[in-house]
Amino acid sequence: MLSSVLIANRGEIAVRVICTAKRLGLRTIAVYSEADRDAFHVKLADEAVAIGPAPAAGSYLDGEKILAAARRTGAACIHPGYGFLSENAAFAEACAAAGIVFVGPPPSAIRAMGLKDGAKALMEAAGVPVVPGYHGDRQEPDFLKQKAYEIGYPVLIKAVAGGGGKGMRRVDKAIGFDEALAAAKREAQAAFGDDRVLIEKYVLNPRHVEVQVFADSHGRAVSLHERDCSIQRRHQKVLEEAPAPGMTPELRAAFGEAAVAAAEAVGYTGAGTVEFIADASEGLQADRFWFMEMNTRLQVEHPVTEAVTGQDLVEWQLRVASGEPLPAGSDEIGIDGHAVEVRLYAEDPDQGFLPSVGRLDLLRFPQGDGIRVDSGVTEGDSVTAFYDPMIAKIIAHGPTREAALDRLAKALAETVVAGPKTNLAFLRALVDQATVRAGRHDTGFVDTNAAALVGGAVADPAIAEAVALLFSPPSEPVRVDGWQDPWSTTDGFAVSGGVGRGARVLVDGEPYDVHVSWGPEGVDVTFADARSTGAREGAAVKTDGGVYALEGGRAVRVARFDPLEATLADLAGDDRITAPMHGKLVAVYVVEGDTVAKGDRLFTVEAMKMEHTVVAPEAGAVVSLSAGEGDQVAQGAPVVVIEPAEA
Incomplete structure (x- = not known):
């Protein structure tokens, strides 16, 4: 076994690799950017090396800096995780030239499968069906x-x-x-x-079924069976499970044989995933699935395979990289029950799933039998615009698919996040959706059923609970050197009449007018427009970052309104077109003086590996531009001002 490993990655995959490497007795070395100086993976590793600025191009994607860190610390091998340099053949070659083991396939295999056009031609030659x-x-x-x-x-x-x-x-x-x-x-x-x-x-009614393969340097390749990753949004996987619904032993053998043939065709070594698209219009069939691509690395969804096979795939990677044979053969790898995984992201489903950033003021993960949580953040950490917005992967394992989904639903109900917006409520709705429960979904399911999966809001009673908490007096009277401030006593005494006043609060920035009164029973809150507050029970929490109202997987921040914080931007009209998220302007389609029609493209902002194009809300003339192509912009920052056309 190799003696030490440098993890050339960040977040939950870095934490995941460190945990297995420590169990196997390897010395662990983390690398980090300026934005990740206090990250969980940095604290967990035996050593940590700074490698550059927050943007990945100057840190996690800089192979020379990572190799320099490996040489300096005497790392025996480099585990690339997924993303960043994990499928970079030149980096794998550079590791070999430096005498450092790359925990992954040979560069030739990465190149062969890294370009989809060449990979498909290679698969056709190997007899693997291709779209x-x-x-x-x-x-x-x-x-x-x-x-x-x-x-x-x-x-x-x-x-x-x-x-x-x-x-x-x-x-x-x-x-x-x-x-x-x-x-x-x-x-x-x-x-x-x-x-x-x-x-x-484009295959109609498509299912995305992938097969986990492994190969060693002794000429053996095996399948660790399939995963179904058909629930996707914008071609990004949202929910993954193993085994695939509707899979039979005969079909499993067909998928596995095709996947192993693909790996053998490129002289593969290590962990890989062969992805297939299947026509599910009449259920899975042996003559209706086709090769899409091969990911020459570990996959985000590998925990569901680990759950049903009982194998540690990171351990397999490290053993294969050490020159050992595969720990088990195909006939020794069974399937125990069912496992389902969802990805908890910092994003706002109600705003088109735009990425969200900010401090994780509250973070509570579920625990219990059959529940696993993989995360690279802890409460108090921040989600930034520089990297993927994943907060955690939540995995449930049970004896049946129904039991696994039930456990996952319960786990999501016990998960609490406050700070940036998240997709938690969306995931809760998704797991309980009848089509998902029946296993009849395809890759277009989320887009088709978006209306049933997003929307909703934290209700007024929960907001009232947060307002009450916001205006609650201190639990103990104020004392200074033995002297007690009589005005801080919380016994409800008033010199004349009841104690109460009107106030304005901000709920995620939106103003609410309320009346707050104090009495022996505590704080009472009513809304100025006479909306019912209803029963208020445990729907609010106070954190270092403020007070939040919580309900159904959603969280809104409730704060006192401070008129002194109003800015000229706040007082401006609706003619300003603002950035929908923190990010970089990758395209600006207009210049000052242009005339635009409703729906014309104005600019495109990119963040967290996602593009969003903003269009004109109405016809008019472009009066000014506040930023240009290549600039970084903050969420809500004005970019274009349009003077509406006269009606």
Whole structure:
């Protein structure tokens, strides 16, 4: 076994690798950017090395800095986690040149599977079924549009490099092809430094089924069975499970054989995931699944495979990297029960799932039999705009699929997050949705059922509870050197009449007018517009970051209104078009003096590996621009001012 490992990553995967490495007796070395100086993975490791500024390009994506840290600390191997440098063949080669083991496949395999066009050609040669489409080198827009017409709409534009839904667009009609192609290429260039794309037939009623494979340096490759990752949003996985609903032993064998053949075709070593798209219009069938791509690394959703197989996949990675044979063969790897995982993100489902940033003022995770939580943050940490907004993965394991989903639903009900907006309420609704429970979903399920999965709000009784907590007097009278302030006594005594006053509070920045009164029974709150406050029970909490009202997985911050904090921006009209999230302006489509129509594109902001294009809410003239292409902008910052056209 190797003696030490440097983890070239951050967040929950860094924590995950450190925990297994420590159990195996390896010395663990973390790296961190300026933004992660106090991160959980840094505190957990035996050693930690600073590698640069917050932007990943100057830190976690800088292979030279990471190799320098490995040399300085004497690391025997580098585990890349997933994302960042995990599928970078040049970095794997640089590790070998430095005499440091790269915990992953050989560079040749990374290259073979790293470009989707070449990988599909290789798979066709190996007899692995491939989705129909154009996987060639030509990239002229008119040529690609013609190929899309020949394939037949709907089609999928996909970046040749990378994954995770970046540089991917579904196009249903020719009229939308040009804009989708430009956006996919721009996003691919930003994410992977390569704007080439391929065109594939879009499979209707698709299921996303992937197979976990492992290979060692002794010539053996095995399948650790499948995972179903069909519940997605914007091609990003939301819920993953193992085994796949509707899978039979015969189908499992067919998927596994195809996946192992794919790994063997590239001389694979280590952990990999072979991803297939299946036509589920008539259920899973042996002649209706096709190779999509191979991820030459560990996957985010690997815990569900660990739960049902009883294997530690990070341990397998470290053992294979040490030159050991695989710990088990295919016939020794069974399936015990069912496991389901969801990804808890800092994002706002009610605002199109825009990423959210801020301090995690409150963070409570569930515990219990069959529950696992993988996280790289703790209460008090901050979610920044520099990295993926994942807060945690919550995994439930049970004897049956129904039992696993029940445990997951209970676990999500026990999870509490306050600070940035999260998708917790969305996940709770998703896990309880009848189609999901029946296993009849496909990759379009979330988009089709968005109205039933998002929306809702923290109700007035919970807000009233938070207001009461906000205005509650101190639990003990104020005392100074033995002297007690009589005005701080909380016995409800009043010189004349009742004790109460009107007040204005802000609920996530929105003003609420309330009346607050104090008496022997505590604080009473009524709304100025006579809305009912109802029963108030345990719906509010006070944290270092303020008071929050909590309900159904949602949290809103309740604060006293301070008129002195009003700014000129707050007093401006609705003509200002603001940034919907913290991020970088990757495109600005207008200049001062332009005339725009309602719906015209104004600018595109990118953050946390996601683009969002803002359009004109009404017709008018562009009066001014407050930021330009390449600038960083804060959420809510004005970018464009439009003077509305006269009616």
